[in-house]
Structure formats: structure tokens, C-alpha cells
Amino acid sequence: MLLVVVGVIVGLIPMAVPAAGLIAVSVGVSMLTAGSLWYFYLRFLRRPHLANTGVWLQKQTSRGWTAWLVAILLTGFYVLLYWFPWVLEGLIRPFDGLSGWMRNKPADHWFLYGAFYTFAVLLMGVRALVKYRHSRYQIIRTISVMFFQLVFAFILPHLMVLFQGPEFYFSYFWPLKYEYLFPGTVANLLKQPIGTGVFLVFWSATLSFVATPILTYFYGKRWYCSWVCGCGGLAETAGDPYRHLADRSRKAWRIEVAVVYPIFGAIILLTILLWVNSYLKGDLLGQFSGGFAQWYGFFIGSIFAGVIGVGFYPLLGNRVWCRFGCPMAAYLGLLQKHFSRFRITTNGGQCISCGNCSTYCEMGIDVRHYAQQGQPIIRAACVGCGMCATVCPRGVLKLENGPREGRYNASQLIHPDNLRILS
Template structure:
């Protein structure tokens, strides 16, 4: 039997086989659905019919393709031809997809009026859920949730042999549909503040801003007080406790909507993450300063609200800094963060660059919640991925599937436990390993560094 059939990573350089006609049929349905949505967005005459026809065709095509592509073949992580396909190897299809995604986010944030033809067909659904007409954010939330659900089904077919991956995928689908789409809509229908219970500070950075706290308490009354309490407790009490026991995976891989989209819609691009040391250095130089920046912004806003800062710093003025004129420097600071990090980085780059840079660009380089969780995981958590170097065959499957840019194979070859702050505990390296070398564990803290310490001691003995 050829070696490439035993170890799929060896077949990556081969030319991909022709796509079966039935798979082409399902993909054609998806393409026609996307074309219908484009027509709906560009015209107003038949936009309702084209919109819903597009949604139905995309949904049916994705579900049918997922069942045919992944449900009809043996279970397992198949990595064949990832780097030579145009859609997953930074080819023409990938670049077109990236440009379309990036363009959608740019229009969504800065020219939402051009999405009006896509927004209006959702008025009926929005009225039934929220008791108000749809807007661009309801459109975005609906598309976002639909992407997680449809591609979540794909992930369930693809990883059906792994109980851990099944439960994890169902979890992100549940939290996105329930806590990030349905419940916020129902809160608006009840004349309560819109609130996403699955997002916390510092990721949802404005939830602990004084203006937001005042709005929640004033308009939400008792429920608003609970929302503020919920956000504070989850950020400063529950997050350290849960991370101590389970690592950052409890949030990044099981709850977070950003991670949910990356693990479902972004799964075809997970292998594109840069594993170089230069990328790791860039990651460290970006993500921790961003965490420090949002901590600073939050602290300054509270100091301003408490009257500690000078009046000129908190009063609207035409001499304000940056892109935001006629507002105070303290508000400019918050708006600057929201513009650069909250919109450009997390949206335009974080999702739009999936097909080129991998699915966790935002989580890896920009998310302050990931930085906060990573520090806790690195220094306080019981979580680690243990390795058995004696069983490693250096196939590279583990490194290829790591969306956080960790060269897992190097740890596995040396038998070192993986305790990297960036690891989101998705478990894909363990799922992809053909030898069972990698295991996710929540063990005693005193054993977290044991493997690396023993190897370091052995190296010193050899050198001496």
C-alpha cells in the first residue's frame, strides 16, 4: 500500500482528483444561492424572492454537500490536497472569497445603506422576534448564526468519530443560536436592553464601560442590574476559576461566537496559520498590548466618570484627537479602540482574511479575551496537552491542523507537554494524530512542566 494512503499528509503535493458530479451538483446549488443573494442585494424589484431563494439554496447545498463529502467516507481527519486546491491553498477561489468577505465587512461597518435590499426581506423575521424592523446588525447576526449552524453540521459529519469534537461543535452551535442570536432578540421584544450573555469584558469591551453600565441599570432596571452583575462576575470571578480547571478552551472553543465561527466556517482554512517563530513574535507583540490598551481605556473611562480626571479631558471639544472630532479625548480613546480593534481587526481582518491567513487571525493576534485567558492558562491553569514522544512518527498532521500557529509536532517529538498561552484546547491535534500521541488533560499543576524539565535535564547531561 502506498505511503501516501497511510499518512494523508504525504499526499499533499499530489494533484487533486476530479470532483465527482454529485459533489459538483451540491456546490452548484451553493453558487446559485450566492448569486441569488447578490441579485437581491443589487436590485429592489425581486429582492424578497431572490433573498429567500438564495438562503434556501445555500442552506440545502451546504447540508447536501456536507453529507456527501464527509458523511459518505470513513470517519477521520483527511488532509489530502489541502495545499493544492484553489479554495484551501490560497488559490484563486480563496482570494475571491477573501475579497468578498472583506468587502462585506467594509460595507457593513461604514456603508450599511448599500445593504438595504438584503435587510428588508428580514423585516418579518425581525418583527416576530424583536418587535421592530430589521437593520444591518440583525442581517449580520442572522448570516453569522446561519454560517455557524450550517458549517457546524459539516463539522459534525467530518469529525463524527470524535466524541469530544461532536460535543464541542454542538456547544458552539447552541451558544451562538441561543445566547448570541435568539435571546438578545427576545430581550428587545420585551423592551429590555439587547445583551449577549455569551460575551464578556474584555472581548465585549463596552459592557463594563460606565456609559453602558448606566444604560443597562437605567433602562433594564432589575434585569439590567443582573446583566451588569453577570458581566462583572463572568469576567473577574468565573473566568479565572473555569480557566484554572479547564484552560481557555471552556470559552474559546466551547462558548465564544468568534471561536464558533472559526471552528465551523473557518475549519477549511485552519492549516493556513503561520507556524513560524516570526509569527509567534508578532502575536506576542500585538495581543498583549491590545489587552493592556482596553484595560487602560476602561480604567480611564471610569476615572473620568468619577470626576478624577481634569475637566478638559472629559468635556466635548473641537480640539479632540484622531479621527473623532467634537468629542472629548476620553471618548476619542474609546472610539479609537472600537474603530481599530473592534471593527477593522476583529471584523474586516479577523474574518475576511480566513481564506488567506487561517481561521484564528483575530483570536491569535488581536483578541483581548484570548490574551487574558492565555495568561491565566499559562501561569495558573491545570490544563495541558500531554505527549508521548516515543510513539510520534513525525507525520505532521498535528501541526497542520493547529489553527493557532503552534508547531505541535516539535513538542510531540520531544515528549514535552504543550502549555502554550495561545492554545485554545480545540483538541484537533489529538483528533488528527494517527498514533494517539497527544492527550488533553486537566491534571495537577505540579506535573504541567514535568516533561520539559526532564528533557532539559537530559540535554544538560548529554552536553556535559
């Protein structure tokens, strides 16, 4: 871990000494990568079983002083990124070469963020592959989020810019990337030559209103939240050490319901109002609709998704944004709850009430409660990461995709009243 810490410090030197630039960043990233890989080997690869113990005994994963330090550093980075990007100039300039090669223009703070984000998913993705190497489901799922982040959320958007197109993120769409179906964005996309804009609008609309319901019907929200989404990709890789910190109280569930669905409703209302306002040439709302969109982007997109959603990983768990703020999670959750074949079945007769499933549920679901009663888990919040089944020592839990008939039926249990010891 010392090599990791030194690597981070060296990598940040250009913020104070811009002349160090590319050399300091290269050395820092190399040390960070080497130190992390060595730690993964010592912590996970040398053990023949799932190394998932001691998380509440380590300061980094139990809200100790190191966790607070990491949270402050992450939060500080997001504050600088959103509101004081010029402070990061020393870190941005070393990426001019990569940015020029990928999109034929100098790097900016968003390119820096995309590079750091992708690097975090890839590096911590290796950690997940090593840690969960005994689970075929986790291996495939981790490779999937690494692929979609690298290709769909980093390489392709910048290649679009290289070929004089818009910087379009193919793995994000309405309502998460809400502006993609706003009238102003659609109008700008349709101005693109050779039908590129038409394809991008078609891509966004089709994924939002056709592909999403169909895929969620067959596979639940996991097809996106745990396999494709970049936010989920970071949560499942870089945020994996903190998944046990999710609040499992009923109060947290009430807050979740009271916040995430109104946010989704606000996106629907905003989209409709913007289109009506556009049709009436601004006579309905004037500049109010645009101001509301900016307000939402600031408070929800910046503060909630970035500063709190990622910066507070070490304190609140890795799915704060997904649970309490993501409109896509709300949309998928409603479909999963009421119009999907997906469920997690439980074999209550095998459950030993160890609590591993509930402890490592990143969405704060009390999985053990369902398992003890043999009830299937059909929750709007569940992202289908499968971690509950992975950490279960008895094979009690199973992720299934149908059929819908009898979806809520519990597994057969032997009730104590039906036992006759003496007859």
C-alpha cells in the same frame, strides 16, 4: 458546489433588484443549504475515515484564485456593513418579518449580520459534525458553539429588545465586549426597570472577574475560546477549511506577543481611565477618553476583528483575530499559562513525526516539536480545540485538566545513549 455558487448569486439579487426581496433570499438560502449539505455528504459522510487530505491541492484551501475571490467577497461585505450599510438595503428588508417577530421592530444591517453569522455557524457546524463524527470531543464541542451562538448571541439579545430591554449579548463580556463595564454602559443598564440592569451588570462583572479565572483554572481557555465564544464558533465551523493556513514561523509568534498583549493592556487602561474620568466628572480627560474608545472600536473592533479577522480566513487562516487581536484571548492565555491545570500531554515514544498536529493547529503552534520530545504543551495561545489530538494517527496527544503538580514534566522517553545493543 455549483448549487452553492448559484444560491449565493440568487441570494444577492435583491441588492440590485430590491423588488426580488424575500423570494430571492429564500430561494438563494435554500439552494445554498441544499448544495452545502450534498457536498458534505459526498466529501465526508461517504468516507469511513477523517477526510482531511488534499487541502493543499485545492485552490479554495491553498490560497488559489477561488480563495482570493472568497476573501474579496467577505472583505467587501464587511466594508459595506461597517461603512456603507445603505448598499445592503435590498438584503435587509427581506428580514423585516423575522426581526418583527423576534424584537418587534424592522431589521437593520446589524440584524442582517447576526442572522448571516448565525446561519454560517449552524450550516458549517453541520459540516464539522459530519467531518469529525468519529471524535466525541469534537461533536460535543461543535454542538456547544452552535448552541451558544444561536441562543445566547442571537435569540436572547433580540428577545431582550422585544420585552423593552437592552440588546445584551450574554456570551460576550469584558475585555472582549469591553464597553459592558464602561461607566456609560453601566449607568444606562442600571436605569433598566425591575432590576434587569443590575442583573446584567452583575452578569458581566461576575463572568469577567470570577467565572473566567475559575473556569480557566480547571479547563484552560478552551471553555470559552472553543466552546462558547461566537468568534471562536465561526472560526471552528466556517473557518475550519482554512485552519492549516496559520503562520507557524517564529516571526509570527513574536508579532502575536507584541500585538495582542498591548491590546489587552489598552483595554485595561481605557477601562480604568474611563472610570476615573467618570468619578471626577470629566475633569481628568474631558472628551479624550470617549474619543479613545471610539478609535479603538473603529480600528480594533471593526477593521481587525471584522475585515481582517473574518475576511482573510481563506488567506491567513481562521484564527487571525484570536491570535493577534482578541483581548479576551490574551486574558485567558495569561491565566492558562500561569494559573491553570490544563495541558496537552504527549507520548513521544509513539510519535512518527507525520506533522498532522502542527499542520492543523489553527493557532500556529508547532505541536510536533513538543510531541517528538515528549514535552507537555502549555502555551498561552492554545485554545484547546483538540484538533491536534483528533488528527493524530497514533494517539500521541491527550488533553488533560491537572493536577498542577508536575504540570511541566515531560513523558518518559528512552534515550538512544541508554540503549545497549551489544553488551
